[in-house]
Amino acid sequence: MDIVINGIHYEVDNNTTILQACRRAGIDIPTLCHDDRLEPFASCRMCLVEIEGSNKLVTACSTHVKDKMVVYTHSEKVIKARRDVLDLIIGNHPLECLSCDKSGQCKLQDYCYEYGIIESSYLGDKREPYVDTSNPFYDYDASKCILCGLCVRVCGELQCTSAIGFEDRGFDTIVKTPFNEGLINSKCVSCGNCVSVCPVGALTPKAQKFRHWETKEVQTTCSYCGVGCQLNLIVKGDKVVGAQPSLEGPNDGLLCVKGKFAYKFINHPDRIKTPLIKRNGKFEEVSWEQAYRYIRRKVIEIKEESGPEAFAGLTSARCTNEENYLFQKLFRAVIGTNNIDHCARL
Amino acid sequence: MITIEELKRIKEEQRPILEKRLIEQGNVNINEDGSIVLNGDYYKKQVRIALKNCGIIDPNNIKEYIAVDGYFALANCLINKKAKDIIEDMKASGLRGRGGAGFPTGRKWETAFLYDADQKYMICNADEGDPGAFMDRSILENDPHSVLEGMAIGGYSIGADKGFIYVRAEYPLAVRRLRAAIDQAKELGLLGNNILGTGFNFDIELRLGSGAFVCGEGTALIESIEGKRGMPRTKIYRTAHKGLWEKPTIINNVETFANVPVIFQKGVDWFRSIGTEKSPGTKVFALVGKVENAGLVEVPMGTTLREIVFDIGGGTQNGKEFKSVQTGGPSGGCIPANLIDTSVDFESLDKIGSIMGSGGMVVMDENTCMVDIARYFLDFTVDESCGKCVPCREGTKRMLETLDKIVSGKGEEEDIEKLESLSETITLGSLCGLGQTAANPVITTLKYFRDEYEAHIQDKKCPAGACVDLVEYFITDKCIGCGACARACPVDCISGAKKELHVIDQDRCIKCGACMEACPPKISAVIKR
Numbered sequence: 041m042d043i044v045i046n047g048i049h050y051e052v053d054n055n056t057t058i059l060q061a062c063r064r065a066g067i068d069i070p071t072l073c074h075d076d077r078l079e080p081f082a083s084c085r086m087c088l089v090e091i092e093g094s095n096k097l098v099t100a101c102s103t104h105v106k107d108k109m110v111v112y113t114h115s116e117k118v119i120k121a122r123r124d125v126l127d128l129i130i131g132n133h134p135l136e137c138l139s140c141d142k143s144g145q146c147k148l149q150d151y152c153y154e155y156g157i158i159e160s161s162y163l164g165d166k167r168e169p170y171v172d173t174s175n176p177f178y179d180y181d182a183s184k185c186i187l188c189g190l191c192v193r194v195c196g197e198l199q200c201t202s203a204i205g206f207e208d209r210g211f212d213t214i215v216k217t218p219f220n221e222g223l224i225n226s227k228c229v230s231c232g233n234c235v236s237v238c239p240v241g242a243l244t245p246k247a248q249k250f251r252h253w254e255t256k257e258v259q260t261t262c263s264y265c266g267v268g269c270q271l272n273l274i275v276k277g278d279k280v281v282g283a284q285p286s287l288e289g290p291n292d293g294l295l296c297v298k299g300k301f302a303y304k305f306i307n308h309p310d311r312i313k314t315p316l317i318k319r320n321g322k323f324e325e326v327s328w329e330q331a332y333r334y335i336r337r338k339v340i341e342i343k344e345e346s347g348p349e350a351f352a353g354l355t356s357a358r359c360t361n362e363e364n365y366l367f368q369k370l371f372r373a374v375i376g377t378n379n380i381d382h383c384a385r386l
Numbered sequence: 387m388i389t390i391e392e393l394k395r396i397k398e399e400q401r402p403i404l405e406k407r408l409i410e411q412g413n414v415n416i417n418e419d420g421s422i423v424l425n426g427d428y429y430k431k432q433v434r435i436a437l438k439n440c441g442i443i444d445p446n447n448i449k450e451y452i453a454v455d456g457y458f459a460l461a462n463c464l465i466n467k468k469a470k471d472i473i474e475d476m477k478a479s480g481l482r483g484r485g486g487a488g489f490p491t492g493r494k495w496e497t498a499f500l501y502d503a504d505q506k507y508m509i510c511n512a513d514e515g516d517p518g519a520f521m522d523r524s525i526l527e528n529d530p531h532s533v534l535e536g537m538a539i540g541g542y543s544i545g546a547d548k549g550f551i552y553v554r555a556e557y558p559l560a561v562r563r564l565r566a567a568i569d570q571a572k573e574l575g576l577l578g579n580n581i582l583g584t585g586f587n588f589d590i591e592l593r594l595g596s597g598a599f600v601c602g603e604g605t606a607l608i609e610s611i612e613g614k615r616g617m618p619r620t621k622i623y624r625t626a627h628k629g630l631w632e633k634p635t636i637i638n639n640v641e642t643f644a645n646v647p648v649i650f651q652k653g654v655d656w657f658r659s660i661g662t663e664k665s666p667g668t669k670v671f672a673l674v675g676k677v678e679n680a681g682l683v684e685v686p687m688g689t690t691l692r693e694i695v696f697d698i699g700g701g702t703q704n705g706k707e708f709k710s711v712q713t714g715g716p717s718g719g720c721i722p723a724n725l726i727d728t729s730v731d732f733e734s735l736d737k738i739g740s741i742m743g744s745g746g747m748v749v750m751d752e753n754t755c756m757v758d759i760a761r762y763f764l765d766f767t768v769d770e771s772c773g774k775c776v777p778c779r780e781g782t783k784r785m786l787e788t789l790d791k792i793v794s795g796k797g798e799e800e801d802i803e804k805l806e807s808l809s810e811t812i813t814l815g816s817l818c819g820l821g822q823t824a825a826n827p828v829i830t831t832l833k834y835f836r837d838e839y840e841a842h843i844q845d846k847k848c849p850a851g852a853c854v855d856l857v858e859y860f861i862t863d864k865c866i867g868c869g870a871c872a873r874a875c876p877v878d879c880i881s882g883a884k885k886e887l888h889v890i891d892q893d894r895c896i897k898c899g900a901c902m903e904a905c906p907p908k909i910s911a912v913i914k915r
Contacts, residue, residue: 080620080622081620081774082620082775082817083774083775083776083817084775084776085775085776085777085815085816085817088814088815095814096813096814096822097814097815099620099817101620102620102621102622103622104622117814120810120811121811121814121815124777124781124807124808124811124815125776125777125811125815128776128777128780128781128784129776129780131780131784132780161804162784162787164783164784164787165783165787186776187773187774187776187779189774205615206615206617206773206774208773209598209600209769209770209771209772209773210768210769210770210771210772210773210779210782210783211768211771211773211779211780211783212773213772213773213774213779
């Protein structure tokens with residue numbers, strides 16, 4: 041169908057939302073509550089656009105295009121509404137950008153910059169302070185929450201845990217665990233997917249301090265299991281300071297607790313980086329060649345002495361399927377035992 | 387299984403018993419055409435369709451409902467009409483949703499009828515929540531079967547075999563009577579499987595609301611029935627397409643359903659002969675506030691506000707000057723005295739900035755402060771906003787804070803402009819009807835009573851004398867020094883020697899008005915200014 045956005049004609053498919061059409065056309069529409077993977081929620085009202093023939097503004101994220109639709113994404117009316125929405129959000133948000141971990145990567149900060157909002161025109165009440173630091177991996181500061189609902193919906197719709205939800209009504213609405221039991225006592229599995237989608241600094245990892253502009257992102261495959269989740273390690277200098285799921289790959293922007301938070305082993309001083317052989321009661325660092333020679337010799341010796349059933353092999357879920365296959369092949373075909381197991385069974 | 391013959395037999399058997407009881411009661415007239423109406427001046431100017439059985443039949447006895455032709459419309463529809471005919475009739479009747487927005491019921495039903503689905507639902511919205519509104523409550527409590535019958539007819543027409551009534555738990559009597567009515571209808575075979583031997587199945591279940599006003603909004607109501615938090619959905623699809631559990635769903639208000647059986651009993655032409663061309667039929671209003679005869683009023687659409695407030699309602703209390711009438715509850719607007727001849731129909735009310743709404747009608751007199759009224763409704767909306775979208779959650783709160791500032795005498799010049807600008811954003815940008823209409827009380831009072839806002843802001847005066855922070859009690863030299871005021875003052879801030887002029891210490895006065903009440907009426911030395 042044919043639609044007109046800001047005076048230019050575009051050909052778009054049925055079942056396309058205005059937001060999708062605009063993005064394909066390279067027109068930037070601000071969103072705070074939208075995520076392609078989730079059902080449209082339309083709560084932040086930042087993507088409001090004007091449609092010819094309609095008095096009300098509509099949300100681009102949840103409105104399907106219609107043939108001959110005429111859309112204005114940056115009309116005076118739209119800009120005023122977006123500025124007012126930002127003004128209202130900022131009116132209930134602490135202006136602590138100087139000390140906020142999210143500064144530099146905060147969508148609210150970016151949009152306020154873009155729309156010229158310096159401070160709120162409202163000096164009224166703010167949300168009751170509420171902080172939950174009970175989870176060992178991340179913190180929650182409700183005063184910074186803009187109630188976009190991304191965390192709640194990711195937890196429910198994608199992670200299928202539903203550990204958090206909206207509580208109370210109206211201005212008092214707050215994201216919390218049921219019965220206010222705190223994150224640590226909730227169903228939360230610490231996957232951190234809520235932290236990954238939070239557009240502001242309400243949900244932040246308990247991590248080293250860094251500024252986003254000091255870091256670079258390095259895409260890699262998570263080494264914890266065979267799924268092959270793609271993630272971007274956030275690297276400051278030569279240290280990994282965080283992990284963010286990548287939308288490319290089988291994980292579709294999600295991670296588990298290990299991928300999201302358990303990256304500190306990478307720079308840990310105790311991390312074993314070479315094979316070790318115990319000599320005179322002490323482990324000594326050796327090369328891989330030395331290690332393989334040692335293993336080969338020992339295997340032959342023991343097999344001759346006690347037979348193949350003297351061996352047992354335990355492999356790791358951190359290996360890929362292919363690696364695990366080869367490992368059991370080695371034990372069954374080369375060593376000649378079926379004594380083989382895997383940590384995922386434990 | 388009940389047959390149509392059995393239904394007729396019940397009617398013939400019960401009708402004389404009902405009439406006998408009513409004649410003994412002596413508060414009704416039984417007309418030649420068989421219709422029964424309540425007598426008394428209050429009812430003379432009313433035309434009762436939705437309320438026709440209220441106060442007449444025993445709501446706990448299904449046979450009395452049958453005695454006034456109850457369930458014959460359903461029987462007629464099931465036996466003689468195809469689903470499509472019913473929808474055509476509904477469209478021809480021009481019945482519009484009585485919940486407030488006035489969407490044509492027939493067209494709504496047709497949408498759900500046209501979608502092919504393995505399951506469809508009929509929902510009755512009985513989550514009446516506007517302050518001072520009790521139209522639906524009266525119907526549910528006094529004539530529950532009319533709603534059940536309307537739902538069954540609707541269910542048959544769209545192809546739904548399941549209905550839900552979402553009723554607020556704060557209406558315990560309505561809940562009890564609905565339960566009893568559903569049980570009795572099931573027992574007689576007028577609900578359940580194979581109704582009247584036609585093969586049509588229709589079951590109704592109750593769902594109780596938990597006190598959230600926003601659950602009166604269709605999609606929030608659906609979420610609530612599904613067991614989720616009552617928050618409105620973004621309208622990607624109409625509920626008639628994807629509603630309850632993603633199935634075609636029709637939601638109508640109690641009063642709408644109560645109109646349906648009557649339309650099929652008396653015919654489309656009869657219905658269209660009442661009301662206006664675009665808004666046929668009647669509307670029930672809960673006439674409340676500073677009016678002489680408060681109560682439920684059902685009048686043909688197109689009746690003027692003046693007729694309702696003055697002819698039926700008897701005008702304001704104690705001869706005070708009429709100032710305004712508010713329609714549509716927290717979503718509506720305040721209509722000033724000079725527009726009292728406005729006809730009550732969807733278009734006319736919309737044109738002057740108010741809405742029909744579900745039927746709340748609050749009368750205000752000279753002692754009502756319009757800024758305070760706007761503040762009252764905003765206070766309600768702030769409490770009842772679900773908190774989902776920014777303009778409603780944050781915007782209404784900021785409006786309330788601004789209004790609070792104004793009524794407490796701290797208003798600034800730019801506040802009016804701020805209110806206007808924010809009203810626009812909330813109206814244009816909110817997600818659901820609650821937010822989109824939340825600013826209406828402010829918009830209409832600013833439009834029609836701007837001088838009152840200016841008086842509060844510029845002169846720090848409340849012309850109606852209602853805003854506590856802006857009035858002061860003052861003792862004039864008419865004072866005879868009797869000391870009655872000083873004795874009545876709960877904070878002991880009135881001083882003066884016996885038989886001498888008394889004085890109120892304004893700094894300590896809490897403005898309770900006790901002194902004014904205590905001052906002997908003959909003297910009336912205490913004034914409010």
